[in-house]
Amino acid sequence: MKPSPSIRPARIVESRTPSLFYRLFPVNRDLAIKSIFGVWGAYFLFVTSRVLYVPQSNPDALFVQRILMTSICITVTWLLYRLLVMVRCKGMGAAIFMLSLPTMVLANYIALVDQIVFNHDAGLFDFSYLLNPVDFAAFDWAYVLDEAFTRYFILVSWGALYLALSHSKNVQRMMVHSRELERVNRSSELRALRYQLNPHFVFNALNSVSSLIIDRQNEQAEKLVDDLADYMRAVLTGGAQDMITVEQEIAQQVRYLEIERMRFPQRLLYFVDVEPAANDWSIPALIIQPLIENAVKFGVSAADQPLNIIISARVEEDRLRISVANDGRVEIPPTQPHDRAAGTGTGLTNIQSRLRALYGQNASLLLANSRDGMAIATIVLPDPSLIFEDL
Missing domain, CATH: 3.30.565.10 (Histidine kinase-like ATPase, C-terminal domain)
Structure with a gap:
C-alpha cells in the first residue's frame, strides 16, 4: 500500500556520545575549569617566584618538577570536583563531609608525592627516580605533615569557593528563570487587560x-x-x-x-x-x-x-x-x-x-x-x- 503523502516518516535521531571534555566536567564546566586552573596557577607562580630572592641549585630542573607537581595537584582537585558533583543533590552536609575526610586523604597524597618528587637531585628532564622503590624511611615527615596541611587548606578553600560560586550561579539562573516567567505573566496579563473590550x-x-x-x-x-x-x-x-x-x-x-x-x-x-x-x-x-x-x-x-x-x-x-x-x-x-x-x-x-x-x-x-x-x-x-x- 502506498503511504499517504501527508504522513512523513519519523526522523531517526542519532544519539551522540558526549565528548571526553564534557564527561570530565559534566557540571558547571566553566566555573570548575577556571577555578581549578586559577588556584593552582596562582600557587605555581607564587612558588616559582621564590627563585628571585632564595638561591636554588639546579633551578631549571626544579621548575620542571614544579610543573609536574602542579599538574598532579590539578588532577587531584579535579577528583575532589567529581566527588562534590556526586553529592551535589544530597545537601550541604554531604558536601561538608567531602571537604573533610576525603579531602584530607587527597591532601596527604599530594604531600607524599611532593616529597617523592622534590627529595631527589635530578637532571632537567630526568624522572627515572620516580620508578625506583619509595624509601619512606628517608622521608622528612615533618615536611610531609606541613605540606599536607598546606595542601589541605588549599583544597578546602577551593572547594568552599567552588560551592559558593556554584550556589550563586544556580541562584542567578533561578532568578533569570523567575524573571522570565514574571515577564511572560505580566505580558499576558497586560494583553488580557488590553483586550477586555466592552x-x-x-x-x-x-x-x-x-x-x-x-x-x-x-x-x-x-x-x-x-x-x-x-x-x-x-x-x-x-x-x-x-x-x-x-x-x-x-x-x-x-x-x-x-x-x-x-x-x-x-x-x-x-x-x-x-x-x-x-x-x-x-x-x-x-x-x-x-x-x-x-x-x-x-x-x-x-x-x-x-x-x-x-x-x-x-x-x-x-x-x-x-x-x-x-x-x-x-x-x-x-x-x-x-x-x-x-x-x-x-x-x-x-x-x-x-x-x-x-x-x-x-x-x-x-x-x-x-x-x-x-x-x-x-x-x-x-x-x-x-x-x-x-x-
Whole structure:
C-alpha cells in the first residue's frame, strides 16, 4: 500500500556520545575549569617566584618538577570536583563531609608525592627516580605533615569557593528563570487587560448599523461599518503594541467617539485639548478607553441632555496628566482615597491593574468632581523610563 503523502516518516535521531571534555566536567564546566586552573596557577607562580630572592641549585630542573607537581595537584582537585558533583543533590552536609575526610586523604597524597618528587637531585628532564622503590624511611615527615596541611587548606578553600560560586550561579539562573516567567505573566496579563473590550459597544454599534439599514440610510451604515472595522483593526491588530504615543491613543479614541456619534448625533459632543509636548509621550495602548466608555455609558445613554466630553493631556514637570471629563458627577466612596477608585467598575479596575503592572506605585488614577459640574478622571503617568524593565 502506498503511504499517504501527508504522513512523513519519523526522523531517526542519532544519539551522540558526549565528548571526553564534557564527561570530565559534566557540571558547571566553566566555573570548575577556571577555578581549578586559577588556584593552582596562582600557587605555581607564587612558588616559582621564590627563585628571585632564595638561591636554588639546579633551578631549571626544579621548575620542571614544579610543573609536574602542579599538574598532579590539578588532577587531584579535579577528583575532589567529581566527588562534590556526586553529592551535589544530597545537601550541604554531604558536601561538608567531602571537604573533610576525603579531602584530607587527597591532601596527604599530594604531600607524599611532593616529597617523592622534590627529595631527589635530578637532571632537567630526568624522572627515572620516580620508578625506583619509595624509601619512606628517608622521608622528612615533618615536611610531609606541613605540606599536607598546606595542601589541605588549599583544597578546602577551593572547594568552599567552588560551592559558593556554584550556589550563586544556580541562584542567578533561578532568578533569570523567575524573571522570565514574571515577564511572560505580566505580558499576558497586560494583553488580557488590553483586550477586555466592552462587548456592549460592539453590540450597540451593530444595532446602529441594523437601524440605519432598516431606515435605508445605506451610506451612513456603510460609513459606520468602515469606522467600526478600522477601530477594531487598530485595537486588535495594530502591531500588537503595548505602548503607543499620546497622539496615537487620542486618534483611536476620536475614532471611537465618531462611531458613538452615529448613535447619538445630536447629544454627543467632544473636544480634544492636547498640548504639543504631550503628543510623543509613550502611554499604554487603550488606557483611556474605559474612561471614555464610562462617559458615554453614564452620560449620553443615561440622560436625554447633550453631553460634553473633554479629553486633555498636559505635561507637568516630569509627569503626564491625561484626563477625561464629562458632564455629571461621579460617586466617590468616602472611605477610599481618590487615587484608588475602588469599586467604581470593571473599566477602572482594568486601568488600575495595567498601571500597577507597568509602573508599580509610580502611576495613579484620580477621580474628582469639578466646581462647574463635570466628572473628571485623570491618569497620572511618570516618565516612560520608570516602566518596569526585564533584567
